[in-house]
Amino acid sequence: MKKNDSNIKKAIKYLNNHECVAIPTETVYGLAANAYSKKAVSKIYKLKKRPKSNPLIVHYYNLNDLKRDCEIDENFKKLYIKLCPGPISFVLKLKKESMISKLVTNNSNSIAVRFPNHKLTRKLLKNINYPLAAPSANISKSISSVSKQDVVDEFGSKLKFILDGGPSKIGMESTIINLIGKPHILRFGGIESKIIYKMINALSNKNKKKTKIKVPGDSKLHYSPGIPMRLNAKKNFHNEAFILIKKRKEISKNYFYLSKTNNLKEAAKNLYKILRKIKNNGYKKIAIEPIPNIYIGEAINDRILRASKK
């Protein structure tokens, strides 16, 4: 524990100095900086090679801290009480007097926020007096990081400090819900959409026209291992890495199991880890078997669809 405390102190020192540090969360690792500091936030965009038009999610310790920057309503309160801290992000109205750097929001009067559920990061957030802007800790469009080593793979020595919090428990980004106007989900993620629809009256994503994905960062090519990916495959071709969720009788060195027991949560947790492994092993092609589009399977299918786009 002492080691963790001294690492948190180190992270705070860098953050106070307007530097970026990688932080662990239950979803994926984040590339964090002081959200009130233009100097600090500009370093995130530079390190990630991210276009400034793609706004960042801001991470808070609790509701009191959030109220400095955001307007909240009844829907937000319902979801906050039941699901936070946890893998859900909210798009809210920014308060006029908020000190959030305009670089975080791309000058918009809306902001995406979340309360990460990781012991070390919560302790860190409790001990600073500013919130943390933190997109996923990967180079723009690449695979998100779910361990310290992944972050090292992405940024090497360019990043000054990584707070090691072990492997990410969920391994998939947060669900994003826009609470401005009629609530609607912008990105599938760690909390399944059904749970949210049960708690508040929201536009269902089944009505595609009304709920066209509006997350600025949801370009087609995203979460990409950088090699072609074939979806809904029944079998693999020669030399193709094959990502599976159901146990097969035959054994092959080209098989990569998301889960050996057909468990979707386990599959979500392993997806990025396996994509990175396949890429590092030098495969030139990936096939992936159909993933049930239920529970967190929605988020898995969303990510592999994007990863498969050329």
Ligand code: TXA
């Ligand atoms: O689980 C997560 O959400 C992780 C961890 C680190 O917290 N973060 C994450 O950040 O996935 P990022 O930047 O990789 O994805 C955030 C998405 C982007 O697609 C961005 O366009 C969208 O959120 N976004 C940010 N601010 C927004 C806003 N004001 N309105 C709509 N979408 C927004």
Ligand code: MG
């Ligand atoms: Mg990302």
